[in-house]
Amino acid sequence: MSEGAPRKVTRRDVARHAGVSDAVVTYTLNGKAPVAPATAARVRESVRLLGYTPNAAARALKMGSARLIGIIVPDTTNPFWSELCQQVESVASREGYAVLVVNSHDDDKQAIALANSLASRQVDGFLVASIVRPSEVTAFDALGIRWASLNNPHPIPGAMGVGVDLEQGARDATRHLIEHGYRRIAFVGSTKDARYDGWTAELASAGLEPGLVFPADFERRSGYLAGRNLAAASAQVDAVFMSSDQLAIGAMRALHEAGVGIPNDVAVVSFDGTEDAEYAWPALTTLAQPTAELAEQAVLRLLGAGVIPDERPRGELIIRRSCGCE
Amino acid sequence: MSEGAPRKVTRRDVARHAGVSDAVVTYTLNGKAPVAPATAARVRESVRLLGYTPNAAARALKMGSARLIGIIVPDTTNPFWSELCQQVESVASREGYAVLVVNSHDDDKQAIALANSLASRQVDGFLVASIVRPSEVTAFDALGIRWASLNNPHPIPGAMGVGVDLEQGARDATRHLIEHGYRRIAFVGSTKDARYDGWTAELASAGLEPGLVFPADFERRSGYLAGRNLAAASAQVDAVFMSSDQLAIGAMRALHEAGVGIPNDVAVVSFDGTEDAEYAWPALTTLAQPTAELAEQAVLRLLGAGVIPDERPRGELIIRRSCGCE
DNA sequence: ATGAAAGCGCTAACAT
DNA sequence: ATGTTAGCGCTTTCAT
Numbered sequence: 001m002s003e004g005a006p007r008k009v010t011r012r013d014v015a016r017h018a019g020v021s022d023a024v025v026t027y028t029l030n031g032k033a034p035v036a037p038a039t040a041a042r043v044r045e046s047v048r049l050l051g052y053t054p055n056a057a058a059r060a061l062k063m064g065s066a067r068l069i070g071i072i073v074p075d076t077t078n079p080f081w082s083e084l085c086q087q088v089e090s091v092a093s094r095e096g097y098a099v100l101v102v103n104s105h106d107d108d109k110q111a112i113a114l115a116n117s118l119a120s121r122q123v124d125g126f127l128v129a130s131i132v133r134p135s136e137v138t139a140f141d142a143l144g145i146r147w148a149s150l151n152n153p154h155p156i157p158g159a160m161g162v163g164v165d166l167e168q169g170a171r172d173a174t175r176h177l178i179e180h181g182y183r184r185i186a187f188v189g190s191t192k193d194a195r196y197d198g199w200t201a202e203l204a205s206a207g208l209e210p211g212l213v214f215p216a217d218f219e220r221r222s223g224y225l226a227g228r229n230l231a232a233a234s235a236q237v238d239a240v241f242m243s244s245d246q247l248a249i250g251a252m253r254a255l256h257e258a259g260v261g262i263p264n265d266v267a268v269v270s271f272d273g274t275e276d277a278e279y280a281w282p283a284l285t286t287l288a289q290p291t292a293e294l295a296e297q298a299v300l301r302l303l304g305a306g307v308i309p310d311e312r313p314r315g316e317l318i319i320r321r322s323c324g325c326e
Numbered sequence: 327m328s329e330g331a332p333r334k335v336t337r338r339d340v341a342r343h344a345g346v347s348d349a350v351v352t353y354t355l356n357g358k359a360p361v362a363p364a365t366a367a368r369v370r371e372s373v374r375l376l377g378y379t380p381n382a383a384a385r386a387l388k389m390g391s392a393r394l395i396g397i398i399v400p401d402t403t404n405p406f407w408s409e410l411c412q413q414v415e416s417v418a419s420r421e422g423y424a425v426l427v428v429n430s431h432d433d434d435k436q437a438i439a440l441a442n443s444l445a446s447r448q449v450d451g452f453l454v455a456s457i458v459r460p461s462e463v464t465a466f467d468a469l470g471i472r473w474a475s476l477n478n479p480h481p482i483p484g485a486m487g488v489g490v491d492l493e494q495g496a497r498d499a500t501r502h503l504i505e506h507g508y509r510r511i512a513f514v515g516s517t518k519d520a521r522y523d524g525w526t527a528e529l530a531s532a533g534l535e536p537g538l539v540f541p542a543d544f545e546r547r548s549g550y551l552a553g554r555n556l557a558a559a560s561a562q563v564d565a566v567f568m569s570s571d572q573l574a575i576g577a578m579r580a581l582h583e584a585g586v587g588i589p590n591d592v593a594v595v596s597f598d599g600t601e602d603a604e605y606a607w608p609a610l611t612t613l614a615q616p617t618a619e620l621a622e623q624a625v626l627r628l629l630g631a632g633v634i635p636d637e638r639p640r641g642e643l644i645i646r647r648s649c650g651c652e
Numbered sequence: 653a654t655g656a657a658a659g660c661g662c663t664a665a666c667a668t
Numbered sequence: 669a670t671g672t673t674a675g676c677g678c679t680t681t682c683a684t
Contacts, residue, residue, distance in 0.1 A: 008390075010660095010661055010662090012661080020670075020671085022661090022663090023664080023671065024670060026663060026664085032664085033670090034669065034670095036670085051468060053442060053446045053469075054446050055387070055446065055448065055660085055661050056447045056448060057386035057387040057392060057660085057661080057662090058387050058660070058663090059661080059662055060662095060676095061384050061661080061662075062663050062675085062676050075412075076402070076411065077405070077412050079403070079405065082402050082405075083403055086401075086402055086403050089428075098428075098443070098447070100426060102415075102424075103415065117424070120381065121383070121424070122383045144334075250605055253605050275403070275546065276602070279550070279576055279579050281606075336678090338678095346654075347655045348655085348677090348679090349654070349655060350653085352678075352680085353653090358680090359654090362653060365653080365654085380678080381677050383678090384660090385678055385679080387659095387660050387676090387677080387678075388659080389679075
């Protein structure tokens with residue numbers, strides 16, 4: 001490590017060292033005004049010699065922007081969110097912004113407090129991947145900063161947002177199961193989620209009876225619990241749609257423990273397309289969310305830059321063996 | 327969303343509204359000076375009414391600290407790092423600091439650039455989880471801010487740092503395999519890592535021949551590749567020590583595909599203790615790193631606060647079925 | 653207990 | 669092409 005040594009070279013030090021005024025240093029560094037080549041070179045040399053680092057706080061104060069965006073996620077430990085955050089970071093940094101990631105742990109009080117603290121840090125905008133209720137919409141709007149919802153289970157009235165069409169994705173995944181010939185297709189997930197609507201609709205449009213529902217949130221542990229129930233009911237189930245990869249991974253553990261064969265006894269299809277799905281056993285057929293595209297659109301919308309297509313990004317089914325293919 | 331509406335209530339607005347001076351608002355909010363109860367109440371009311379949010383940039387400029395710490399990790403998408411980051415965030419926020427997480431993608435040039443940008447953002451210190459070479463030590467020290475290494479494969483000379491005793495952990499894990507009676511124990515990981523030394527030493531002290539080595543970094547994909555080689559050589563291997571859970575998950579996929587039974591044909595023990603290990607199939611016996619403790623020590627060291635025990639945190643072996651137990 | 657005022661490091665008119 | 673200067677919103681002596 002290093003001591004908090006007596007170091008703080010300012011723009012002024014650089015100016016003196018280079019024998020110019022403060023402004024010229026700014027001009028040189030930010031390229032907003034013409035500077036004589038020789039002068040510029042001298043300034044740059046001084047910057048290097050002195051090891052000058054601009055003070056972002058001063059800049060933020062002056063500019064009213066910290067070139068920072070915030071993102072509120074339920075849990076960065078969940079691979080889907082961590083992959084998405086990384087994509088967001090990648091496009092943000094390309095645009096010259098840093099990203100402050102904060103965890104809400106799915107607690108709304110917390111989310112509002114976090115939004116406040118982001119606001120006080122002068123973020124130029126923030127993304128909310130946690131569930132957003134109407135009361136939060138009000139609270140967020142009151143902050144007077146741009147914000148957008150990211151991949152919420154349903155579009156939020158009155159709020160800007162981007163997210164895949166979850167209902168359509170669930171239909172695509174469910175249809176694949178139907179095409180395999182499975183007729184008793186169960187659902188694991190939340191019934192308040194658009195994926196539930198998609199599963200229901202697809203079953204109906206194929207003239208199939210509604211399947212069994214095993215309620216769960218999106219985590220592995222919850223999937224494991226649902227998986228135990230599913231195993232117990234496996235005689236009445238051919239296949240199952242899982243609302244997230246994590247859920248599927250948890251459920252498959254329970255299925256394995258109960259000796260239920262996948263896909264022979266129960267076929268599974270899941271949702272998200274995280275890297276874990278590829279390494280699960282058996283490898284999961286999953287509806288991959290286009291996280292890169294999602295991140296791109298979200299950041300550009302937030303920054304009010306770029307041309308943004310008006311259609312919702314659509315997921316893509318990745319076929320592996322859990323559904324019975326190959 | 328909300329427009330970037332004409333909003334910017336400053337401390338001065340609050341002061342006017344409450345009929346006091348700017349200073350009194352600060353006194354009230356920061357509790358650093360005595361304020362008459364009635365005045366304080368009035369100020370607080372004005373804050374509420376006006377929806378005042380302090381400007382962190384101004385505060386940072388004045389104070390020379392943004393109450394921010396940075397952390398440079400190789401890849402937040404890797405569950406071990408994301409879990410660790412979340413722990414760091416949790417203790418930092420308890421101490422009143424936010425955390426800026428950045429990805430180095432294991433690129434040293436990048437790491438130095440990131441450290442620079444953290445410095446310019448006035449972080450109070452930063453943690454480096456990426457590999458740190460001597461040249462980086464110099465670069466980091468030159469920044470004049472506190473920094474510490476976090477969980478590097480080896481302690482870094484001249485740098486403050488915290489991390490588990492990887493060598494000891496690898497010995498513990500390897501010993502467990504030996505106690506099972508396995509005698510031909512392979513290694514998957516990097517030979518430049520302390521875990522390799524631990525595996526080697528434990529084998530030697532048990533009087534066993536050195537086992538097969540399958541080089542790999544710490545990712546799933548790399549584990550998968552190593553796993554294929556391992557499968558091909560499985561007749562000469564009883565058990566294997568994997569340097570990370572991710573590696574083990576990737577390798578197990580290859581083993582399954584090759585029809586190699588776990589633990590019957592090859593037993594496995596891994597390292598890290600991430601949540602994935604619990605849901606892998608079969609569930610992984612793993613040497614769990616004490617991430618909470620690591621995060622606690624790292625942040626407190628960085629902030630130069632609290633009493634920090636001088637011994638290295640030690641991992642704990644979590645027994646599941648991949649090693650042949652139960 | 654409260655107020656006045658200086659200044660943190662930077663940018664951007666506005667002069668020259 | 670370069671210099672001067674006025675703040676951005678906050679904290680903190682130093683007065684009162």
